[in-house]
Amino acid sequence: MSVRSRKERExxxxxxxxxxxxxxxxxxxxxxxxxxxxxxxRIEYSQPVLYSHFRGKREIIGAVAxxxxxxxxxxxxxxxxxxxxxxxxxxxxxxxxxxxAQRNPAVxxxxxxxxxxxxxxxxGTPAPLKDAFAALLETLGEVAGKGVAPGLFTETFxxxxxxxxxxxRAARLPVEDAGRRVDLLVDRLAEA
Amino acid sequence: MSVRSRKERExxxxxxxxxxxxxxxxxxxxxxxxxxxxxxxRIEYSQPVLYSHFRGKREIIGAVAxxxxxxxxxxxxxxxxxxxxxxxxxxxxxxxxxxxAQRNPAVxxxxxxxxxxxxxxxxGTPAPLKDAFAALLETLGEVAGKGVAPGLFTETFxxxxxxxxxxxRAARLPVEDAGRRVDLLVDRLAEA
DNA sequence: GGCTGAATTCTAGCATCGCTAGACAAGCGA
DNA sequence: TCGCTTGTCTAGCGATGCTAGAATTCAGCC
Numbered sequence: 001m002s003v004r005s006r007k008e009r010e011x012x013x014x015x016x017x018x019x020x021x022x023x024x025x026x027x028x029x030x031x032x033x034x035x036x037x038x039x040x041x042r043i044e045y046s047q048p049v050l051y052s053h054f055r056g057k058r059e060i061i062g063a064v065a066x067x068x069x070x071x072x073x074x075x076x077x078x079x080x081x082x083x084x085x086x087x088x089x090x091x092x093x094x095x096x097x098x099x100x101a102q103r104n105p106a107v108x109x110x111x112x113x114x115x116x117x118x119x120x121x122x123x124g125t126p127a128p129l130k131d132a133f134a135a136l137l138e139t140l141g142e143v144a145g146k147g148v149a150p151g152l153f154t155e156t157f158x159x160x161x162x163x164x165x166x167x168x169r170a171a172r173l174p175v176e177d178a179g180r181r182v183d184l185l186v187d188r189l190a191e192a
Numbered sequence: 193m194s195v196r197s198r199k200e201r202e203x204x205x206x207x208x209x210x211x212x213x214x215x216x217x218x219x220x221x222x223x224x225x226x227x228x229x230x231x232x233x234r235i236e237y238s239q240p241v242l243y244s245h246f247r248g249k250r251e252i253i254g255a256v257a258x259x260x261x262x263x264x265x266x267x268x269x270x271x272x273x274x275x276x277x278x279x280x281x282x283x284x285x286x287x288x289x290x291x292x293a294q295r296n297p298a299v300x301x302x303x304x305x306x307x308x309x310x311x312x313x314x315x316g317t318p319a320p321l322k323d324a325f326a327a328l329l330e331t332l333g334e335v336a337g338k339g340v341a342p343g344l345f346t347e348t349f350x351x352x353x354x355x356x357x358x359x360x361r362a363a364r365l366p367v368e369d370a371g372r373r374v375d376l377l378v379d380r381l382a383e384a
Numbered sequence: 385g386g387c388t389g390a391a392t393t394c395t396a397g398c399a400t401c402g403c404t405a406g407a408c409a410a411g412c413g414a
Numbered sequence: 415t416c417g418c419t420t421g422t423c424t425a426g427c428g429a430t431g432c433t434a435g436a437a438t439t440c441a442g443c444c
Contacts, residue, residue, distance in 0.1 A: 007391095036431060046394050048433075057431065112364070113305065120364040148376060155365050156356070156373045163355025164348070172304070172312040173347050181348045184340060189380050199420095228402060238423050240404075249402065 015053045017043050019063045026064070026106035031114060034060075062116030068107035069128040073135040075100050086142045086192035093139045094161060094182050101165035108169075112162065133158075145191030153189075160185055207245045209235050211255045218256070218298035223306060226252075254308030260299035261320040265327040267292050278334045278384035285331045286353060286374050293357035300361075304354065325350075337383030345381075352377055 021042045025034050036057060040047040054060050079096035083089045101108045110116055119125050133154070140157050141150030164181055167173045173181075213234045217226050228249060232239040246252050271288035275281045293300045302308055311317050325346070332349050333342030356373060359365045365373075 035429080037429085047431090048395095049393070051432070052392085112358070112362070120362070121366045122363070152369055152372055153376065155359075155369070156352075156376050159355035159359050159365065159373070160348075160352035160377070161355065162359060163351035163353065166304070166358070167347075167351050167354060170304070170312070171314070173351065174313045177344055177347070180344055181351070184345065184348050185352070185381075188383075189377075191380075227400080229400085239402090240424095241422070243403070244421080 011053075014043070014045075014049075018050060018053055018060065019067060022060050023064045023067070023107060023110075026110070027104065031061070031106060031109060058115060058117045061110045061114050062118050064107060065110040065114075065116040065118060066126055066128045068104065068111050069126075069132040071104075071107070072097065072100050072111075073128070073132040076132075076135045076139070080139045086139075087186070087190055089139045090143055090157075090190045090192075091182075091186045093136070094186055097136075097161050098165055098168075098178070098182065101169065105169055108165065112166070140190075143190040143192045157185075157189055160189065203245075206235070206237075206241075210242060210245055210252065211259065214252050215256045215259070215299060215302075218302070219296065223253070223298060223301060250307060250309045253302045253306050254310050256299060257302040257306075257308040257310060258318055258320045260296065260303050261318075261324040263296075263299070264289065264292050264303075265320070265324040268324075268327045268331070272331045278331075279378070279382055281331045282335055282349075282382045282384075283374075283378045285328070286378055289328075289353050290357055290360075290370070290374060293361065297361055300357065304358070332382075335382040335384040349377075349381055352381065 018039065022034055022039055025039065025042065034057075036047050036050055039060075040050060043049075050060070054063070075096050076093050079092045080089045083092050118129065120129060136158055137150060137154045140154040144150045144153035164173075164178070164185070168175060168178055210231065214226055214231055217231065217234065226249075228239050228242055231252075232242060235241075242252070246255070267288045268285050271284045272281045275284050310321065312321060328350055329342060329346045332346040336342045336345035356365075356370070356377070360367060360370055
């Protein structure tokens with residue numbers, strides 16, 4: 001019995017190692033550099049071991065994405081927890097969200113840019129994703145304004161943040177005015 | 193002299209064929225299906241011919257992206273041209289933009305999701321991209337509101353639209369409320 | 385302690401990818 | 415018609431994701 005549980009622990013540890021290594025490699029050299037061979041080499045196992053944990057590369061990306069979703073939720077809650085004024089809470093949320101995207105570009109890519117095989121806005125959506133949305137909703141729902149459903153408002157605000165995050169990071173927008181764009185978004189969208 | 197110009201015409205025609213075929217294939221089966229082999233087969237030439245027109249697959253994607261940028265600019269201008277009231281112009285612009293993204297997902301991917309090797313927000317930005325931004329600016333600059341630079345406002349609004357476009361298309365947002373989200377964005381962001 | 389069978393891991397290889405070198409053919413000017 | 419440039423193709427390289435089957439390891443039992 002204890003042999004079995006020890007093996008299970010070791011397997012779980014190795015699975016975490018795979019995900020952490022993939023993430024690290026992606027942050028260091030980009031997702032293109034995360035090949036199954038390189039990943040296998042870094043964890044000091046052969047390639048097929050990866051496939052005993054995940055169906056394929058997609059699922060590994062998906063695992064990184066889920067990790068990221070949990071962290072986004074935590075970051076957003078941490079940033080807003082001490083703040084009471086609704087508008088300031090929104091501003092803090094926006095900054096925390098964009099900060100996360102900028103500091104963890106590979107993770108953010110795993111969540112939105114790449115195909116991690118995850119279901120969104122669907123009954124099959126994994127818990128971490130639902131919780132990340134819930135974390136946004138907790139603050140953004142307060143400033144939806146009358147006649148606007150909190151969920152709908154959150155979706156829209158989130159989309160705007162996502163647009164800023166991706167376009168800024170891909171150098172599609174000049175980087176120097178990033179702060180001003182966030183201010184504009186918060187000022188206009190939030191009603192409180 | 194005329195032989196030379198005939199050859200140049202034929203070369204240009206073949207280059208257009210490559211770009212059009214890549215786009216068509218991408219819209220039909222996704223960009224993953226656009227391999228150099230399949231593309232070569234469809235244009236009825238061998239692979240190396242592609243490389244006599246483009247440095248590589250990236251540049252082909254980039255060419256599709258530039259085509260898309262011109263079309264976005266045209267679509268936005270067409271949608272706003274007859275409308276005089278600033279706020280209605282903005283609403284028409286938003287709908288036209290999102291409509292384009294939804295109807296041409298592969299082209300939209302080429303512009304923003306994939307690496308087409310294009311420079312943005314930079315002195316080396318190709319003319320079609322600058323013009324697409326200009327088309328947005330023509331309408332959005334009118335409703336920036338006081339104290340907000342038209343360029344900055346356009347960037348922010350564009351980012352919000354881009355967020356809606358990508359999240360909606362990737363099924364990250366429930367599709368049925370798409371219209372309401374656009375209305376919300378236009379109502380709150382535009383000042384006129 | 386040594387054997388056995390199952391679980392685990394590895395070696396080797398497949399098909400496909402983007403891309404390119406060098407052989408080959410086509411078509412021009414003389 | 416010949417020679418030469420220009421254009422095109424065949425064949426192949428290294429790398430990718432993924433997998434079948436061989437090899438190894440290791441727990442459990444006599």
